[in-house]
Amino acid sequence: MKKILIGFLIIVVLPFVSHASGGSVYSRFGIGDLFFSYDARRMSIGELGIALKDFDYLGSMNPAGWSALKFTRFETGVVYHGNNISSNSSSVYHSDLIIPGFMIGFPVYQKYGVSLVAGIVPYSNVDYKLSVVTDSSIVGGYTTDYEGKGGISKVMIGGTYQMPFGATLGFSLDYYNGKISRKTSIEFISSDGLIDGSFSDEYSYIAAGLTVGAISQDLSGLLGSDKISDLRLGAFYSNSVNVKVDSVNQAATVIGTVTSSQGSVSEKIPARYGAGISFLLDDDYRFIADYLHQSFSDFTHNNLKSDVMQDINKYSIGFEYRKSDVRSNSFWELVMLRFGLSYEESQYKINGKGIDQISFYTGFSIPLDIANRLDFAFQYGRRGAKDNNLLLENIYRFSVSLSIGELWFIRQDR
Numbered sequence: 001m002k003k004i005l006i007g008f009l010i011i012v013v014l015p016f017v018s019h020a021s022g023g024s025v026y027s028r029f030g031i032g033d034l035f036f037s038y039d040a041r042r043m044s045i046g047e048l049g050i051a052l053k054d055f056d057y058l059g060s061m062n063p064a065g066w067s068a069l070k071f072t073r074f075e076t077g078v079v080y081h082g083n084n085i086s087s088n089s090s091s092v093y094h095s096d097l098i099i100p101g102f103m104i105g106f107p108v109y110q111k112y113g114v115s116l117v118a119g120i121v122p123y124s125n126v127d128y129k130l131s132v133v134t135d136s137s138i139v140g141g142y143t144t145d146y147e148g149k150g151g152i153s154k155v156m157i158g159g160t161y162q163m164p165f166g167a168t169l170g171f172s173l174d175y176y177n178g179k180i181s182r183k184t185s186i187e188f189i190s191s192d193g194l195i196d197g198s199f200s201d202e203y204s205y206i207a208a209g210l211t212v213g214a215i216s217q218d219l220s221g222l223l224g225s226d227k228i229s230d231l232r233l234g235a236f237y238s239n240s241v242n243v244k245v246d247s248v249n250q251a252a253t254v255i256g257t258v259t260s261s262q263g264s265v266s267e268k269i270p271a272r273y274g275a276g277i278s279f280l281l282d283d284d285y286r287f288i289a290d291y292l293h294q295s296f297s298d299f300t301h302n303n304l305k306s307d308v309m310q311d312i313n314k315y316s317i318g319f320e321y322r323k324s325d326v327r328s329n330s331f332w333e334l335v336m337l338r339f340g341l342s343y344e345e346s347q348y349k350i351n352g353k354g355i356d357q358i359s360f361y362t363g364f365s366i367p368l369d370i371a372n373r374l375d376f377a378f379q380y381g382r383r384g385a386k387d388n389n390l391l392l393e394n395i396y397r398f399s400v401s402l403s404i405g406e407l408w409f410i411r412q413d414r
Contacts, residue, residue, distance in 0.1 A: 024083055025128045025391055026348045026355060026384070028148055029308050030299055031180065031205075031269065032126035034347070036061065036292070036314070038100040039075055040401035044363025044377035045318025046340035048290035050276030051234030053168065053215050056373070057403060058103045060121045060156070061274070062236040063170030064213035067113035067160035069105050071371055071405030076102035082396040088386050096127070100399075101153070113162025117172070125151040126180045141189040152178035152205050166217025174209040176241060176269070207243040207269070211236060220279065230286075231279040240271040240298075265302040270295040274314075283325070288318035288340075296347035310349040316342035318361075334367035338377070346383065350390055357383035359395070371405035 027033045036047040041057050049059055055068040058075050082095040103119030130146045158172030185198035213236035220231035245265050276290035294312040299305065318340040326333045340361035348355040363377035381395035 024383075024393060025085060025130050026346070026350070026393075027126045028128050028130075028146065028182070029348055029350075030296065030306065031124040031152055031267070032148075032150075034124050034294075034312070035100070035122045038103075038121040039077055039403075040363055040375035040377035040399040041338070041365065041403075043379055043397070043399050044338035044340055044361050044375070045288050045320055046290065046316030046342045046359075046361060048274065048276060048292060048314070048316050048342075049278070049288055049318065050213075050236060050274050050290045050292075051215055051232045051278040052276075052288065053232060053234075053278075056371070056405060058105050058117060058119070060101075060103065060119065060154075062213035062215065062234055062276075063117070063156075063158045063172045063211055064160060064168045064215040064234065064236070066105055066115045066117045066158075066170055067162050067168040067215075069107040069115045070110065072104070072106050073403060073405045074102065074104045075401060075403045077375075077399055077401030079400075080396075080398040084394040084396075086386065086392050086394075094127075094129075108159075113160055113168050115160045116157075117159070118157040120153055120155045123152045123154040123176060123178075126182075127151075143187045143189070145185040145187070146183075147185075148180065148182040150178060150180035152176055152180075156211070158211070163217075168215050170213045170215075172211045174211055174238070174241075176205060176207040176209065176243060178205045179203065180205070202248045204246040205243050205267075206246075207241040209239050209241040211238040213237070227282055229280045229283060231277075233275070233277055235273070235275040237273040238271060241269050243267045243269055245301075266300075267302075268298065268300040270298045280324075284321060284323055286320040286322065288316075288320070290314075290316045290318075294347070299347075308349055309347055310354055311345070312347050313345040314342060315344075316340060331367060334370075336365040338363045338365075351388050353385075353388055353390065355384050355390070357381050357395075363399075373403045375399075375401040375403065377401075 024033055037043050038060055042049050042059055048061060050062045053065050053068045055070045058073055059065050079100050080097050084093045101121035105115055105117040108114040108116055126148045128148050132144045135141050155175040156172040160168055160170040162168045181202045183198060183200040187196045215234040216232050218230055220229045245267050247265055272294040274290060274292035278288045280286050292314040296309045297311050299309045321337040323333050342359045344357040346355045346357055359379055359381035361379050365373050365375045367373055377399045379397040383393045384391050386392045
């Protein structure tokens, strides 16, 4: 029955995988806002979890974490994203409800940690709408509207292998694709001899890349403490990709919409890498710390760098309570509690000032049965500032994820 349900969910979810994410004006630049997690479990512990090696969850950041799978596992969910954007004079609230993607994993040979995993997850998002009213002594007042929509998704397929001494290696082949459209419109308040106009650009993205990762064996024995266990280090690296971008530039004029240019350009999406640590205290309390870097100062469009891009540095810590000595199928013994905190130097640098973000996370997991879980997470983030003609964003995200596990490919007794 679960096999039928998983197949049905894949068919239903795939057409609705969305990029829209609540509307950030800063996503006007580069390829937009970046995603670091697609599921509620990762979100609630700071979004990364690079050193986690889970038997009942999938993650999209470090492929080495898939090696402990015990069941065929399917994950998907839904995310509510709200964004309150304010300046010194006004504020606006944008919200959206999206399906961020899905992943499915198969344990092939547990003795050697061999698993196969595939999925589609969001990589970046562009979603903004901004109006600016300007007074001019030459043409009078006019309104300029800026609007953008779209994003890039990552389709991945990969696998894992556990070394004889316990460390695990993982890889994923990544296929990036998506569309981003941007439009600028000018409307004159006085129509005396003046004609409104608009200009739009549409970019289609295609690229292939590779992610490799590793997670160490349990290193807790080196500490000689009976309170600390399952101590692991993890790291991953995603190579930089040169994206082929098909572009179409159009202008709306008095004679209709005119295509001014079309062709292909290239964009360089910089390499991404990170490292983390994870350990258990008294078997029930897991602590996580992670660091991620991406050199967006090297981002180029048509071989030109952008002066509004800088390197991403993200630091996060997380905590998870999970009772290890479960002696029954009691609902409360299977509930998990989670918290997280992160600080991010984002890829945006506007008017010479870096746009930083700090976020607080919390969440919990409830059992549907011994192998299936429903996870909830909430994030509150604060990004930007009101000074220097910038915008302050208060970010609210609520995520619900479903993780379904079942034994597949098991020989049945007759």
